Amino acid sequence: MMLSSISLKLIKAPLKRPFKTHLGTVSDREVIIVEAMDEDGLIGYGEAVPFTSPWYTEETTKTCFHMLDDFLIPLTLASQIRHPDELPNLWSGIRRNPMAKSALEQAILDLYAKQKGVYLGRLFGGERREVAAGVVIASNDIEDAMRQIEDFSDSGYQRYKIKINPQNDLEFLAEIRRAYPDIPLMADANSAYTLDDIPHLQKLDDFKLMMIEQPLGHDDIVEHSFLQKQLQTPICLDESINSFHDAKSALSLQSCGVINIKMAKVGGWMEAVRIHDLCLGNDVPVWCGGMIEFGISRAHNIALATLKGFTIPGDISSSSRYWDGDIIDPEVIVENGVIQVPDKAGIGFAINEKRLKELTTYSKLYK
């Protein structure tokens, strides 16, 4: 048997500065750390990254805890799995709840990679030795946003993503382009527009954006197809892509030119890799999305971004972007716009046990 016990730890920390979008503000972050142990004392780590309320996806910290505690962990410990490939089938009777599944799958895959002595990205064919880093500016104040771009440019980030809405978009983008005519810039709307805004959205074509992310409904694929035909700027889908099936529908309808793959939102590594492979086969570039996460989730994202199709810098920033003290050792560092990919087994980063303990508010062990 590859698993002997599993533990859950609730951890909480304030962000260095609030993360603001038109949907709401995140000031504190609470996530669930999943630890999967084997009989030799090896530990694999995963991180469940929903928010405390369902503003971005339907899951919350409490629903994830409930799903792990009452369903996913008991089922997994009872089944004596021999290989992580068995997980999707084992969990097929539990509908949706992708973030809960992703965290447990991450922990088991990290453990498996450690048992094999191989870096997690390599298990899935990832070959990159460094991954390109991008950063997100989420502020409702243009001066503050400009200051952030200035500060982050010291690390050489290769892509800047600015949160927009119909009220601030033209002003924000014009101001940024005045100061930085050539930086790789994209805009994320988090569903702030409707099809009635087509003439307004067409004005954004003037700003030479790499892409506009999720302009329309969070669960829409069809209207984005209609909009894409009216815009020069490629659309990137995020919220709409919750599974391989969604990605297939979006590609068939030509609803986007780019996909943001968020491992947590699609239910874990295996579904993320299926989406990656589909996009690679269709020449649709992908990048790795972020969830304002701690270092364990970040380490999994770095490993995922080593795969061939991740040709656009993702929302993978340094640990210090959000935290005064991350839970991994070393922390994630961005230098000259890149993150060096570790080559140690599993996620490739050790855990900062002292910091993890300081942030833990509750823990539970399952055998």
Ligand SMILES: O=C(O)CCC(=O)c1ccccc1C(=O)O
């Ligand atoms: O983790 C990061 O650095 C970026 C996070 C981010 O942009 C985001 C954070 C919360 C909810 C949605 C999104 C998004 O990608 O739209």
